[in-house]
Amino acid sequence: MKDIIFDHVLKAYGKNVVVKGLNLNICEGERLVLLGPSGCGKSTTLRMIAGLENITDGQLYMDGRIVNDIPSGKRNVSMVFQNYALFPHMTVEDNISYGLKVQKVDPREIEERSKAAISMLDLNGLEKRKPKELSGGQRQRVALARALVKRSDYFLLDEPLSNLDAQLRVHSRKELVKIHEMYHQTFVYVTHDQVEAMTVGHRIALMYDGILQTIDTPSNVYNRPANVYAARFIGAPSTNILEANLNEGKLIMAGQHIVPPEVWIQKMKENGGDMFYFGIRPEHTKITTDYMDNALKGIVRYTEDYGNKVGVYFDINGKELISVCDNNVPATGEKVYFTPDYSKIHLFDYKTENSIGYPEDLSKHNYGVVYELRGRLAGDRS
Template sequence: MNEIKFKNVSKSYGDTKIVNNLNLTIKAGERLVLLGPSGCGKSTTLRMIAGLEEITSGDILFGDKRINDIEAGDRDIAMVFQNYALYPHLTVWDNIIFGLKMNGVDKTEINTRTTEVIKILNLQGLEKRYPKELSGGQRQRVALGRAAVKNSDFFLLDEPLSNLDVQLRNSSREELIKLHEINRPTFIYVTHDQIEAMTIGHRIAILNKGDLQQIDTPEEVYNNPANIFVAKFIGTPPMNILIGKVANKKLYINDRCIFSNENVIPNLSNRNLIYVGIRPEHILVYTEDAFNRIQGEVTRIENYGNQKCISVSIGNENIKASIKNDQDIKKNQKIYLEIDTAKCSYFDIKTETNLKVEG
């Protein structure tokens, strides 16, 4: 089993650059998620691995082998697309084994692999049905099974769950992880859904406009975003980004000092303004004022079931905070926010990069 390396890989259509000088190593056997908004280059990156898109410049390597000029059919890759592309005239069983039969795999081996995958994907009893007789979730599982039985070293998935409802997506994520754990192929998953990325990936590579923004574990991406784009893209609700003023080793937001410990903020020498990023769950809400609390007015309350999210106007800015369901807060009420500064992220006002990462 080999890792996949991108070395200065770019992809352009005419003057339009889709992927820009990508340098990336995907570890052998890991689950890597390519995450980003529509048009960021994630599907193009996946298709370049598969050989379905030509590389404009740079190299892709499987281990130490350059594969730029190797045909897609010779790359030993299993791939699942957003549209399931099942053969309508074949049963579930025959759809799954089609590739194995074409490659001359022994019949006993075909039966062993297929039976195992059908069990994992909860397709027992559906083997003789045709695609038109299946639900969307069942068709999606058949497409996954067809790829999984190949036992390829590389398993590529291009938004395979995007056509499913929320409940099916949740169960399908668990099945995907089970599939990966059978043979531990190098697993590359494309999505624009951050929840999928956080729950599936060992690591997440976040792309925007063809540029790699950050690659790290879900925990690190969430807690230490490399820049403001990542900070806003990861998290529901997203991270609040506020302007902070630095003076006399103190940090002010909306002209209120929120702390005076210079060690909390790195790289503050010669800075007057910074961006302060804070997750809604790291803000405490009070009805009484105190030192380092910021006054605001509640403009909106959203009920998420297990908690509520309030939108608060503070001066010319808005901030979101999470509160417990039993906390008695009402719209238009004046409240006071206390920010957990130890859990803040701090960004350069010009480059928008994380000062901790930058330092």
């Protein structure tokens, strides 16, 4: 099994602990993306797999054996570095075949593998060029080719697309997925770009401050964030998070209240406590200038145009929220009514900041339910 298992792995530089007791299973042949902001420990984690960083504590298993003390060269890993790490004095051809030559692979085999990689990555005609004579995209492909010819079981990529322009990045990430589909190595990809993470990974491991925050499929990381951090990090614009107090079936937030569907109230009661974090993505909200029942009222402070949509930043008693809408954009200074899609809200425990989970069937509880609720609210008031 060409899997990778982190068992309570800790990495410290002196007193500075950068990876704090990591437990992570990376399955054979999967594409796992290590995602997180700068300094979260994701690159260090990747470098520990590569053997380029010592492990301070814990065990790292690869292919069923502990590899803590096994040097990089014996781990059967290929790596694409952020700056590509091409040898500037060697030609493209030499860069690609250098590792194989050192390993004393049969020259015919070297030629065969190099040619295959060169043609697959569209590097034909560039074989005799030196890295400085190549564009960023071409260098990145040479780095990929160099990693590919090794035909190793583990393929590690450290922000390989970060030096490319936006268009090339989209193209290259498709290529990467295609390459993986051909060879099915265990693929670990480090990025701080959530779009890259969502499109490349079978699973995303989100890290922050040396701690694994969540590991799940891209869809679940987006739709079912495990904690407040995951909810905030994934998605642009970021998820709205408000402190919420459950009081007699109402959620009091920023001095106002809404009445969530009964299933959510039940869920909150099951979790216990009356303080929560309420999360809703901007794209799962509605705002209107017309009066709405069971809505939070705010004042528009700022709008930003994304081309296809408009982000509306508004203020509710000093708390800034954002909603994304495509028509009827309110003007700055206007009073707006804000309603979440209750099938897409997230509630987190106030102390642990972990998700309290989701009611079983949420499909009915979208905006429509809110409108149905109005009747109930009206009844309550009467």
